[in-house]
Amino acid sequence: MARRLTQRGKERRDQLMAFAAARFAEQGYHPTSVSEIVSGLGVGKGVFYWYFESKEQLFLEILKDAQTDLRRRQQQAIGDEEDPVKRIELGLRASMEWAEAHRDHNKLIQFAATEATFVPALLRGQDIAVADVVKHVKEAIAQGRIRDTDPDVLAHAMVGVVGHLTRVFIYDRGEPAEGVADAAVAFCLEGLSPA
């Protein structure tokens, strides 16, 4: 930990994280052994512990990276858009595109919620993400653009929609993110109500 790494070292580390994330997503965290990770990469077992303190720390690191990366992506997408409703929409779409490209990380986030050890780390990132959305929602409410309801509820409802549609349509059914995002946006903006 806190090791200073050479270029080569940094690459190894990334390689380990990517490979592990893929295995964790595919079969689950526990069923994936450290042995499997290193032998899958054709390296000795010591390599793993040269770069990570433990399997648990590795997981946490992957988790944190994923959350950071997603957030960066959303902020990029939103840019300096003025309209808060438009910002919400851009955020939703960015989430789904990111999710399409990072299905592994998404599964890990879901898993993290099921194990006491990982919940705190998970929530830390999740709170930040929701806070971002809440900001836009509040602004839109102030402008009378969206219904005056608890912004926290609205934000979480959208997170629920995006997350679930992603899992079902993008991951399980392999549909392209764009179309699914259209549907998600439409649902979030209008619900079931006919245009």
Place this chain on the structure above:
Amino acid sequence: MARRLTQRGKERRDQLMAFAAARFAEQGYHPTSVSEIVSGLGVGKGVFYWYFESKEQLFLEILKDAQTDLRRRQQQAIGDEEDPVKRIELGLRASMEWAEAHRDHNKLIQFAATEATFVPALLRGQDIAVADVVKHVKEAIAQGRIRDTDPDVLAHAMVGVVGHLTRVFIYDRGEPAEGVADAAVAFCLEGLSPA
């Protein structure tokens, strides 16, 4: 398996399932050992294997029971309501009330999604649940009561909303199901749009 059980036997079995579900939900499936389950109940290890083939089977059984139970609850709630939109609403509310009373099972469902071994069993139940909703949605569309969009998408969007709001507001923040259900229904019907 498929053992014929006395009354006392049935109680033991239920006791094991309930205790295990609680531990699985609290700390996770893998971190909970069979030892912990039996010693938590003050019985010998043989008892476990008298009633269940394996830890995995036990999990599957809990999962199936939970899904069956939820469905029964929804159908009861809907009764013979004529209005398809109302039926949807009743279904949503029933889900949340059930979830409030069975948080353990809900967490297990979430976990099942993260481990390859359990996914098939999970999906079987989930498909049935969504199919129920889809039926109502289709009917409502036919009546022009809700937007004419892929009913599958709408159904899953609602599942996402209900699931996530449940986890955040009912489980994490301890709010009563009723209020959260109001918010969920409102969001599903109207989205963000102002009244």
Place this chain on the structure above:
Amino acid sequence: MARRLTQRGKERRDQLMAFAAARFAEQGYHPTSVSEIVSGLGVGKGVFYWYFESKEQLFLEILKDAQTDLRRRQQQAIGDEEDPVKRIELGLRASMEWAEAHRDHNKLIQFAATEATFVPALLRGQDIAVADVVKHVKEAIAQGRIRDTDPDVLAHAMVGVVGHLTRVFIYDRGEPAEGVADAAVAFCLEGLSPA
């Protein structure tokens, strides 16, 4: 730990302790693996952990048992002897006889002194042992039977003589305890001075 054991269980436990003590004494604590212990006894690895929390706990248990046993032996030997100098002599002789019969434990005591983890447990027992001797020494000093010097020093000096002579003459050279004890007693009582 704190397990209630059947008769058979008690025997297994003793068997493990005896075998482990022998290996620890022969090759050292660290070079002796748990694997070696269980396979030497022809049992599965789980057996070890059924009876002991860890290798370290096992060592500690052996240590404590040894110290307790030695003390009991000394007290038996001393009985209700009135003369304090005689009591000291009987104690020294008892130590050496015990040491002859328990060379394994003696080596473990020596090892325990070299590893920070075991020192506290070791000292606890050692202090008790020395306190016993000190009591007799004080009494003898009061009677003018032995030199009026710090009883603690005298007690420890004797412990040093007995311990070292045991190791060299009984263990390494295989001489019978009785003769060595004669020499030890003589040295303690008279030092180098000619009769």
Place this chain on the structure above:
Amino acid sequence: MARRLTQRGKERRDQLMAFAAARFAEQGYHPTSVSEIVSGLGVGKGVFYWYFESKEQLFLEILKDAQTDLRRRQQQAIGDEEDPVKRIELGLRASMEWAEAHRDHNKLIQFAATEATFVPALLRGQDIAVADVVKHVKEAIAQGRIRDTDPDVLAHAMVGVVGHLTRVFIYDRGEPAEGVADAAVAFCLEGLSPA
């Protein structure tokens, strides 16, 4: 091994030996890793193996150096003293002073006795030390200055006294060597008997 070293090289080597000896003494030989030694000195792992063949060899080297150094110290102290009893006394005192200044090495000697691998090397040095004392004892016996008993026994008894009093009073209780040496000499010359 048998590498020819520059001045700087010799210093590195000594530094490694001193640091390792300190750690070995403090926590034990096995619990101290090569990693810990090199990182404690802020150097890379290769350095260790540049100077020593193995961890085991390092230990052996420290052990040998210590024994050699102690012996040199004793011979210096004895000088050309004529009186054999006085020579014994000077030797005892020198041992204790040396031990006070080299507590690390003393602990290593003790540890070496508990591990089969190190016993041979240990005994080699110990035999020489005892032989030195035995020589003086024999001479003193011939002069009728001390009791006519197996000189070997007497020598070892003294080694035991000195070793144990050193550990308890100098190491554990931090008393100054001189006073403890007085007590040790007195005990060796007179035993418990009143002046």
Place this chain on the structure above:
DNA sequence: AATGAATGAGTATTCATTCAT
């Protein structure tokens, strides 16, 4: 039905040692 002892393959992790740079 139930107990508690036993099994042994499997897990994460450590660590002495090697080696390319």
Place this chain on the structure above:
DNA sequence: GATGAATGAATACTCATTCAT
């Protein structure tokens, strides 16, 4: 001389499962 990355055998320990009683 020195670094830090890599090796892989070995270790303590866990745990689902079995079985004699």
